[in-house]
Amino acid sequence: MSDPFVVVGADAAGLSAASKFRREAPDREVVVFEKGQWISYAYCGMPYFIAGYVDRMSDLLSLSPSDVDERGIDLRRGSEVVGVDPDAKRVTVETADGNRTEQAYDDLLVATGARATTGPFDVRGLDGAFTLHDMDAAAAIDAYVADPDAYDPDRADVSAVDRERVERNRAMPAPESVAVVGGGYVGVEVAEALTERALSVHVFHRSGHLLSPFGETVGNRVEDALDAEGVTVHTDAPVDALVGDDRIEAVEVGGDDAETVPVDMAVVGVGIRPNTDLLDGTGVDLGPGGAIRVDDHGRTSLPDVYAAGDCATARHAVTGEPDWTPLGLTANRAGRAIGTTIAGDPTPVGDIAGTAAVKAFDTEAARVGILDRDAAVDAGFDPVSETVTAGSRSGYYPGAAETDVTLVADRDTGRLLGGSIAGTDRAAIRIDTLATAIEADMTVAEVERLDLAYAPPFSPVWDPVLVAAKVLNGTLDE
Amino acid sequence: MSDPFVVVGADAAGLSAASKFRREAPDREVVVFEKGQWISYAYCGMPYFIAGYVDRMSDLLSLSPSDVDERGIDLRRGSEVVGVDPDAKRVTVETADGNRTEQAYDDLLVATGARATTGPFDVRGLDGAFTLHDMDAAAAIDAYVADPDAYDPDRADVSAVDRERVERNRAMPAPESVAVVGGGYVGVEVAEALTERALSVHVFHRSGHLLSPFGETVGNRVEDALDAEGVTVHTDAPVDALVGDDRIEAVEVGGDDAETVPVDMAVVGVGIRPNTDLLDGTGVDLGPGGAIRVDDHGRTSLPDVYAAGDCATARHAVTGEPDWTPLGLTANRAGRAIGTTIAGDPTPVGDIAGTAAVKAFDTEAARVGILDRDAAVDAGFDPVSETVTAGSRSGYYPGAAETDVTLVADRDTGRLLGGSIAGTDRAAIRIDTLATAIEADMTVAEVERLDLAYAPPFSPVWDPVLVAAKVLNGTLDE
Numbered sequence: 001m002s003d004p005f006v007v008v009g010a011d012a013a014g015l016s017a018a019s020k021f022r023r024e025a026p027d028r029e030v031v032v033f034e035k036g037q038w039i040s041y042a043y044c045g046m047p048y049f050i051a052g053y054v055d056r057m058s059d060l061l062s063l064s065p066s067d068v069d070e071r072g073i074d075l076r077r078g079s080e081v082v083g084v085d086p087d088a089k090r091v092t093v094e095t096a097d098g099n100r101t102e103q104a105y106d107d108l109l110v111a112t113g114a115r116a117t118t119g120p121f122d123v124r125g126l127d128g129a130f131t132l133h134d135m136d137a138a139a140a141i142d143a144y145v146a147d148p149d150a151y152d153p154d155r156a157d158v159s160a161v162d163r164e165r166v167e168r169n170r171a172m173p174a175p176e177s178v179a180v181v182g183g184g185y186v187g188v189e190v191a192e193a194l195t196e197r198a199l200s201v202h203v204f205h206r207s208g209h210l211l212s213p214f215g216e217t218v219g220n221r222v223e224d225a226l227d228a229e230g231v232t233v234h235t236d237a238p239v240d241a242l243v244g245d246d247r248i249e250a251v252e253v254g255g256d257d258a259e260t261v262p263v264d265m266a267v268v269g270v271g272i273r274p275n276t277d278l279l280d281g282t283g284v285d286l287g288p289g290g291a292i293r294v295d296d297h298g299r300t301s302l303p304d305v306y307a308a309g310d311c312a313t314a315r316h317a318v319t320g321e322p323d324w325t326p327l328g329l330t331a332n333r334a335g336r337a338i339g340t341t342i343a344g345d346p347t348p349v350g351d352i353a354g355t356a357a358v359k360a361f362d363t364e365a366a367r368v369g370i371l372d373r374d375a376a377v378d379a380g381f382d383p384v385s386e387t388v389t390a391g392s393r394s395g396y397y398p399g400a401a402e403t404d405v406t407l408v409a410d411r412d413t414g415r416l417l418g419g420s421i422a423g424t425d426r427a428a429i430r431i432d433t434l435a436t437a438i439e440a441d442m443t444v445a446e447v448e449r450l451d452l453a454y455a456p457p458f459s460p461v462w463d464p465v466l467v468a469a470k471v472l473n474g475t476l477d478e
Numbered sequence: 479m480s481d482p483f484v485v486v487g488a489d490a491a492g493l494s495a496a497s498k499f500r501r502e503a504p505d506r507e508v509v510v511f512e513k514g515q516w517i518s519y520a521y522c523g524m525p526y527f528i529a530g531y532v533d534r535m536s537d538l539l540s541l542s543p544s545d546v547d548e549r550g551i552d553l554r555r556g557s558e559v560v561g562v563d564p565d566a567k568r569v570t571v572e573t574a575d576g577n578r579t580e581q582a583y584d585d586l587l588v589a590t591g592a593r594a595t596t597g598p599f600d601v602r603g604l605d606g607a608f609t610l611h612d613m614d615a616a617a618a619i620d621a622y623v624a625d626p627d628a629y630d631p632d633r634a635d636v637s638a639v640d641r642e643r644v645e646r647n648r649a650m651p652a653p654e655s656v657a658v659v660g661g662g663y664v665g666v667e668v669a670e671a672l673t674e675r676a677l678s679v680h681v682f683h684r685s686g687h688l689l690s691p692f693g694e695t696v697g698n699r700v701e702d703a704l705d706a707e708g709v710t711v712h713t714d715a716p717v718d719a720l721v722g723d724d725r726i727e728a729v730e731v732g733g734d735d736a737e738t739v740p741v742d743m744a745v746v747g748v749g750i751r752p753n754t755d756l757l758d759g760t761g762v763d764l765g766p767g768g769a770i771r772v773d774d775h776g777r778t779s780l781p782d783v784y785a786a787g788d789c790a791t792a793r794h795a796v797t798g799e800p801d802w803t804p805l806g807l808t809a810n811r812a813g814r815a816i817g818t819t820i821a822g823d824p825t826p827v828g829d830i831a832g833t834a835a836v837k838a839f840d841t842e843a844a845r846v847g848i849l850d851r852d853a854a855v856d857a858g859f860d861p862v863s864e865t866v867t868a869g870s871r872s873g874y875y876p877g878a879a880e881t882d883v884t885l886v887a888d889r890d891t892g893r894l895l896g897g898s899i900a901g902t903d904r905a906a907i908r909i910d911t912l913a914t915a916i917e918a919d920m921t922v923a924e925v926e927r928l929d930l931a932y933a934p935p936f937s938p939v940w941d942p943v944l945v946a947a948k949v950l951n952g953t954l955d956e
Contacts, residue, residue, distance in 0.1 A: 012939070045874055045934050059874035317929070328939045329932040350927030357933035366931050396523055396537035429904050429937065432911040432930045439928055440918030449828030450917055451795070452910045453844050454807040455835035456523050459907065461490070461806050 004074070005342055006091060006105035008081045008278065010034035011041065012328055013309030014111035015063060016335030017342075018073045024343035030073050031103065033093055035080035037160035038135050039065060044328055046138040047189035049155075050145070051196040057139060058157045081278050084108065086302040091278075107304045107342045110292060111335065112275035114310035114326055119270045120241070121181070127247040128175060129266045132186060136162040144169035144265065145197045172247070175265035176200060179251040181239045183210035185358040186269035188222060191231050192360055194267075201231045202261060204253060206238040211358065214367040214420050217387050217404050221422040225363035242266055272326065274311040287313040289324035298338040298349045306342070308334035308349065317351040317439045318369050318417055319379045325354045354418075355435045357428040366431035369418030369438045371408055376418075382411040386472040390464035392425035394456035401425035405468035407434075407444065414443035414476055419468070426458065433465050444472050482552070483820055484569060484583035486559045486756065488512035489519065490806055491787030492589035493541060494813030495820075496551045502821035508551050509581065511571055513558035515638035516613050517543060522806055524616040525667035527633075528623070529674040535617060536635045559756050562586065564780040569756075585782045585820045588770060589813065590753035592788035592804055597748045598719070599659070605725040606653060607744045610664060614640040622647035622743065623675045650725070653743035654678060657729040659717045661688035663836040664747035666700060669709050670838055672745075679709045680739060682731060684716040689836065692845040692898050695865050695882050699900040703841035720744055750804065752789040765791040767802035776816040776827045784820070786812035786827070795829040795917045796847050796895055797857045803832050832896075833913045835906040844909035847896030847916045849886055854896075860889040864950040868942035870903035872934035879903035883946035885912075885922065892921035892954055897946070904936065911943050922950050 040063040083092040116133035139156040183205030209219030243250040274291040285301040287293035292307035310326035334349040357366040376383035393400035403423035419434040448469035518541040561570040594611035617634040661683030687697030721728040752769040763779035765771035770785035787809035791800035812827040835844040854861035871878035881901035897912040926947035
């Protein structure tokens with residue numbers, strides 16, 4: 001117990017682990033290495049900053065470096081861990097000026113997150129083209145879409161910001177139209193955000209409906225919501241190329257309706273992948289999505305090396321198998337559990353249910369578990385699915401809104417496998433009922449008998465979730 | 479199988495049972511006796527009708543007599559079942575004109591509901607004094623609070639309405655101030671409703687905080703919400719008498735601050751009790767609250783006699799014991815299950831979790847399970863409780879609102895026993911997560927690890943429910 005607990009990455013998972021460890025083991029040392037300058041920022045808040053719903057970039061930071069320092073955590077920014085020697089229990093750290101040092105550890109947590117993939121596109125080399133996976137990109141986008149004379153430099157009020165990049169984007173003429181490449185949830189959120197900034201917005205999605213992991217009902221409903229606010233949604237529309245010399249001028253779209261759409265901005269959100277380079281050569285086991293495979297306590301296949309957050313797998317509550325669904329709560333929860341475990345109190349990181357929620361203007365959408373038919377079959381289930389549309393409140397109560405609920409169950413056992421919900425009145429939060437039922441291995445018959453709240457302003461006698469369970473149960477009984 | 483399925487009472491439980499029975503057993507006969515003229519009305523919607531949120535009384539009816547007829551149900555209104563002979567399997571029916579007939583049954587469902595108790599008060603004999611437990615009372619209140627010249631008779635647009643009573647109340651001068659006697663959820667809803675109708679509203683509650691079954695945190699928060707809209711809430715203020723000769727003139731309040739408060743209207747909501755008179759002398763087992771005791775399929779202690787809805791017990795998910803918590807979903811669900819059972823497919827009525835929700839203007843409140851310390855001890859638990867206040871959304875997202883969550887767990891097992899939630903942003907619907915966890919017998923540690931939805935517009939990384947579970951878990955670990 002002579003060497004410190006070493007954490008690589010100072011965002012949700014890493015700082016949750018370090019903070020919890022220090023609280024539980026105040027006599028022991030923890031060192032956190034962060035290759036960049038940003039720490040503890042709300043990735044999920046960036047679209048809302050760009051939309052203008054959030055005034056200051058600093059609002060998106062949960063902890064400042066001095067907060068971290070006050071917690072007794074030895075935080076070293078600008079320090080990239082470039083190698084791990086699991087036999088010697090030592091990491092190699094490289095600072096921005098090229099200096100290399102070694103740091104021994106008792107336990108190591110890899111919390112290096114993920115990075116945006118750009119597909120075939122050269123986003124970096126083209127003005128007006130962006131990915132949105134860090135705060136510097138958010139600041140740059142915010143400056144780019146502002147009128148050069150109207151930009152408020154106080155928006156990017158954090159010292160870590162890449163000022164030169166902000167200034168360069170600010171100086172360019174404000175764009176009038178944008179191609180959002182990819183209709184996942186970042187794409188949907190950015191489409192809303194840039195509509196709020198008065199751009200003409202096109203969303204291009206490779207497959208037949210937006211938000212592929214949310215299923216077709218939700219995807220179509222969100223498309224309608226975007227369309228109603230003036231966003232042009234192109235489905236079955238893979239973008240083949242970003243066109244332009246210095247600045248973006250158009251996107252080339254393939255598929256059956258191949259076309260070239262002129263734009264003066266592009267935001268590419270086609271996916272992310274886990275940052276695992278520092279473990280190259282260690283022989284660590286990887287899992288789905290190339291993420292670091294961990295057990296139910298967040299342990300990797302290397303001794304005394306843990307992983308958590310967007311770079312790590314998590315066990316799926318339905319399949320019991322490792323899965324990669326990088327989201328904020330998973331990272332925070334796993335970090336906290338691992339900090340507790342390393343401090344001496346073994347604590348499971350918890351399963352994931354694949355719960356996710358997103359909004360498009362006033363339309364809320366959420367999903368949980370296994371919705372995709374092929375995925376369910378691959379996991380050994382015989383999936384049966386029903387979709388209902390039901391009111392969010394008693395029919396006579398003002399504001400009752402049509403709410404779509406899809407439930408998927410296993411034919412043999414009746415077990416609830418997954419669900420989705422879309423609507424405009426308290427729709428997304430209802431997914432938590434299904435997430436809880438899934439984690440409790442409930443059958444659809446058990447869900448149908450749940451004593452959910454009934455009160456006319458919030459729910460009809462039969463909540464939309466119960467209506468869906470009734471209908472799916474009827475189908476299972478046939 | 480020669481005699482029909484006989485149902486007593488044509489509201490939620492009775493008509494759910496009859497409808498489901500006819501769908502499942504289309505060749506068999508079902509007769510529904512209803513002593514009054516009203517059927518299938520939304521009791522829970524009456525305060526919102528009085529408030530003016532609902533324009534027409536007919537909006538509160540789910541089914542008309544002709545709808546029921548189309549379902550192949552033999553509905554007989556104005557027919558009171560005054561006796562049951564369980565040995566002969568026969569009921570005695572009395573019509574309004576005093577005629578008595580006998581009706582044989584194969585199976586009998588008692589779904590007679592509950593009626594408002596009035597405590598020591600003579601509500602009937604005093605103009606301007608009301609209870610609110612049927613549609614005629616709602617119509618009368620609506621007419622009474624209207625300016626005589628401005629009353630819209632189309633509001634009470636249902637033929638069953640007691641016109642004479644409406645006209646008599648309409649003719650009286652509109653009241654200026656009201657005493658709402660009882661601060662349960664009907665009291666809270668009526669206080670909001672009559673504030674919307676521009677009355678000066680006083681609420682008198684016997685104990686120290688409103689909404690006793692919701693706990694002190696919720697009660698106080700709802701009191702603040704009423705107070706902010708101009709309602710005067712008197713706690714520890716038992717009303718001893720309604721004062722007045724023909725019309726109410728004041729209420730006499732006891733307790734430490736005894737006073738006489740002049741009012742020209744009173745609405746008494748001090749409780750309800752189950753309607754079981756028709757079973758007097760049959761020796762049927764009664765349970766908590768004097769309700770008809772039933773098993774997990776809704777069977778009473780009498781052969782082939784079932785009971786459901788506000789007149790019957792239901793098994794509590796936490797204690798496993800019979801409980802009496804009359805609410806709309808319980809009635810609908812039990813009726814539906816009993817209809818299925820009698821049609822030949824035995825179906826459990828489902829446990830209740832005591833889930834309830836209410837709003838006071840923009841403040842939402844909900845509760846589930848066992849919150850009361852004494853009740854938990856009586857049920858054999860060692861209750862530990864924590865209350866937290868947490869944000870409903872990410873802190874940087876506009877509209878994040880303080881949400882109070884109380885959780886109660888058993889010290890030995892960590893099992894979640896109950897919870898309450900209050901707040902202004904999607905607060906009440908979050909109770910469904912706790913209801914599901916309680917019905918799944920989850921521990922607080924399992925609740926803490928739930929993969930609930932995180933998205934800045936709907937929930938912070940740690941939903942208020944998860945924050946409360948974390949804190950209570952910490953206490954349980956001590």
